[in-house]
Every structure is written in C-alpha cells, then in structure tokens.
Amino acid sequence: MRKGLLWLGAVLLLAALEPNLRGLIGAYNYQILVLVGINIILAVSLNLINGFTGQFSIGHAGFYAVGAYTSAALVRYAGPPVRALVSFLPAVAQDAVLLLMGLLGAALVAGLAGLAVGIPSLRLRGDYLAIVTLGFGEIIRVLILNIDAIGGARGFSGIPQLSNFFWVYLFVLITIATVHNLVDSSYGRAFVSIRDDEIAAEAMGIDTTRFKVLSFVISSMFAGIAGGLFGHFTMYLHPNSFTFVASFYVIIMIVIGGLGSIEGAVLGAVVFTVVLEMFRGFGAFRLINFSVLLVLIMIYRPEGLLGSWTLFKRRRKTGAT
C-alpha cells in the first residue's frame, strides 16, 4: 500500500514537472537532463551484469542500438494503424500507447539478442563475454548499415517524438526499482555469489550459466528500453552513435560510481554526462582524463568510488514469523 502511494506520488510529480520544465530550465538543460536519465538506465542495467554478476560485457551499445532501431521501426511502420485503432483515446494517451508498444518491442528484441550472445559466451570463462559482446556491437552496426528500411548509412529519420522527461524518468525509476528488488532477491544473491566466487557458487548448487544468462538478458532488455527512449527523443538515429565508444562511456560511468552499487551507477552516469557536456570545448582531452581516472581507480580502489555502498540499508528478511 505504502509502496503504491509512493509510486503514484512519483508519477504525479513527474507529470506535473514535464509541461513546465522546459520553460523553467531552458531547452538545452532539458535535453541534458533527458540524456542523463537515459544514461542512468544504461549504467544501472550494465551494472547488473558487470557489477553484480561480475561478468564483463563491453557491448552495451549494441543492445542499446537494437532497442533504438526496433522501437523506432515499430512505431514508424506499425504506428499509423495502431493509432487508428486507438483513435478514441485522447492524443496524449495515443502517444503513450505507441511509445509503450515500441519500448516493449525494443525490450523483447534486445533481450533475444542478449540470449543469442549470452548462451555461447557465458558458458565459458568470463573474459570471452567481453570480446563476444564487443564483436556483437560491431556486427549490429554493420547489419544496420546494410538494412535500407531503417535508413542504412543515411541514418533513420522521421521518427515521431514520443518520449520526454516524464517517460525517461519514469523508466529510470522502473529500472532502479527492478534492479534493486532483483539484487535483493534470491536471484540477486545467486548473481553476487557468482561474482565473488564462481566455483564456490557452483559447488553450492547454483546453475551458474543459467543465472549469468538471465542477468545478461535482463541487462540487455533495459539497454533496449534506453535505446527506444533515446530514438523517440532525438527523432533521428545513426549507426555511428552506437560504436564501441558508446559502450566504453557506460563502463566509465559504472566504474567511477562503483561496481555493484546502484547509487554509484546513478552518480557515475550523472557526473560523466554533465562533465562531458560542460567541458565540450576540450575535445579528446576530457576522455584522456576519464581513461586515466579509470586506470587509477582500478589500481587504487578496484570496487569503484562508492563500492557496494548503498543509500538505503538492505532490509533483512527475518525468516518465517
């Protein structure tokens, strides 16, 4: 009950903010705010597989791209008939239906892609996932470049603008809540045990491959949702926004914040996005500093700046009453 009220309050607050925010903080800051939100979804979801399960994926941008293109193509091509079908609703609700349809498709297809990538690589030692995901990101880019219906090398334009501050931050909350509850559950304990000692986890009867694939698929689905939100915000997609560099950005975010801390991932996403935007004039120099920071954090504080620190104390379930 209390939780339901909390969610209702959050939704109302977001809905109240949305129409006034652009005027309040200016269009430029509004855009950065939305990008921060999308990066939070990416960072928190990547943290599930990298930080909590300890399997290193460096192809998050690939799933992000899959989601962005799936959602955009779905709304672009299946959008008009669906809109006709729900024409009895007010315009805002029609947009919502279309967006949710796109995001659902994005999550499903990105999840399937995660399954296809995860099954061959997660059976093996951890570092194979790194290279397979990196390769997958490149394959996806090559595929997109070759499909004309979604723009190919020209980029995909004419995507209706459906997402905004309200939707992005609603999904930020959903992502954080999902990952938080997941990590707190028995599944989450299985993930963390795989990270801490895979052999011991296996000895305790955990089907490590199954849990690794599960964590990876969930992480990919949220990356897909982030992609959908991104495409419907910028209204234009180009394969060059989804190179390995984009994956590296997300890794930097979670390493700065802390591998295995949700608050850390959020903080990392905010700091990284804002700093990158503030010092735009310095070009490659910003990224040189971030990469040195990455190396030094790993040497001197491998658990990230925040480590496994959390804002909210995990409540311990005290057995049967």
Next chain:
Amino acid sequence: METFLQQLINGISQGSAYALIALGYTMVYGVLKLINFAHSDVYMFGAFMGFYIANSGWFQATMGTSVLSGIVVLLGAMALASMLGILIERFAYRPGRSPSPGTLSFWFGILGAGFGYLLGEAPWAVAAGAFVGILIGAALERWGLRPRAQSSSLKILIIAIGVSFFLENGGQQVFGADPKFFPQIIPTKVLDVAGLSLDSQKLTVLGVAIVLMVLLNVIVNYTKIGRAMRAVSFNLDAAKLMGINTDRIIAFTFGLGSALAGAGGILVSLMYPKIDPLMGILPGLKAFVAAVLGGIGNITGAMLGGLIIGLAEVMAVGYGQSTYRDAIAFVILVLILLIKPTGIMGKGMVEKV
C-alpha cells in the same frame, strides 16, 4: 581460377598481418591470462611511428624509396612500439598485480603535461605541467594512496580497457583525429607471374611476416629467455618459485608482442596507406579472434588463425557482400566458441580451485 589464386595471395598477405598482431595477444594471454585490449592501439602507434620516421627531415634527406629505408622504418617502429608495450606493462598492468612505485607519478605527469599544454601550448608549459604532476603524484604516493594488493581478472581487464581508451584519445590529441597517408617507402612493382599480378608490397608483407615469425619461434623455443617465457606461461607461481624473475619475463613478453604489433602496423600501412588513431580497433579485434580460433596461448595456433581469418575475409569480399566484411571474423568467433572453445590447437584448460 585465376581470380581465385589472386584472392588466395591477397588473403594470405592480409592474414599474415593479422597473424603478427594475434601473436602479441596470444603471448600476453599465455603469461598473464589477460586480453590486452591496448594491443590494438600499440599496432596503431607502430604505424604512426613509421609515418613520423619516414616523414622526418633526416630520413627524407638520407633515404629514398629503397629496401634499406623500408628496413629502417620497420625496425624503428618496432623498437618504439616495444617501448610503449613495456611502459604499459610497467605502469598499468604491474600496479594491478602488485604495488609498484612510480605509478601515480607517471599518470599524474601525463595529466600534468596535458594541462600544461591547455594553458600554454609551449614546450616549457608542457614540461612544467608534467613536473608539477609528477610532484603531486609522488607526494600522494609518499603520504597516503596505496594500491590494493589483491588482483582479479576483472580488475586487470578494466585497466586494459582504460589504457586502450587512453591511447585512442591520446592519439587523437597528439597525432590529430584526421586520417594521414602513409608514404611509399619501398619501391612498387607489379610482377606478372603466369597471368597473376603480384604486387611487390604484398610480397614484402608476406616475406617480412614469415621472417619475423621464424625469429619469434627461435626466441621462444631455443633461447634461455624463451624457455623462461614458456615456464611463466605454464605456471606463473611455480616459475617464480624456480627463481625466474617473472616481472622481467612478463615485461619482455610485452616488448616482444608489441614489437610484432608495430611491425604489423607498418606492413598493413604499406598495403592500405590510410592511418588514423582509431585504425587499430577492428584489426585488433579480428586478430584477437584469430588468436582464439587458433587456441589462445598457442603461438602456432595464432599464426594459423590469422591466416584463416585473413583468407575468409578476402574470399568473402571477393565472392560475396563486401559490406559484411567486418562481421565475418565475429561470426567465426561465435562458431568456434560454440563448437570448440579451446580453439584449433588449444589444450583444454582446467579450472583450478
């Protein structure tokens, strides 16, 4: 038939370049069990060093396009690339394994030099910035920051990604982001052998690659340091107990692998003269796939894997869709991981508790 033979030759020369890069991956994986992501950037660095040597005033004045100038550029780039490899090992990977002094000074020195450049753009500003950075780093190291002693594979992997990202962005800052054209340093001739046109560049690439691989085999199999390398790769802790200075052997392995990557950079630039700071990423990935295909940690396997990847790619371009060229290596990777994850020549790995 003739086109097939032609493609075969193209594929073999392309593949031998991949094989050279793959050797570095496989040797480092052998001793450290680490995917050295920075290796692809060492390859890029080698190509740029060759570019700067060939364009230097001294070189232009004394050498023309001749075989000798080719050798000078090749050896120079290999030496510089191998120095970079040893630096990376010393200041990024070794601190991740065990505390080692000077790490903070090194990185703060680089950052300081960057800030100095932003402030003044003059050499003295860069030097002053670097000096201040080194002082701050040394002070921090002296009073406070101590690296964590425990080493995990994930930690070293992230360090490798960080170093790779550092070299790519540093390359964009120092060399410039726009592509450059590698000069013609060896004379070009097209030989006509039985209806096949063999251009001298491709033959040079093939010849140099073969010579280097034979040399590497001699070093690894018939020298004392090679025996130590094999021992470290077989079991690091046991090698340490036997009195081998493992840190020195690891540094030597990095130097050797990086020299080969530098040579690969020069050879590929002879065939495809466009070079830019991000040029290493794709060839590096494909070379890594080649190493996995051959059996990671296995030197003969890396050569074989490189040839297979090069041939597959050239054949696919010659007889099919050239736009899918970059995807082929990864399809091969997924197949090999599904069918035989240890690779063609790899031995099964036992997970030790």
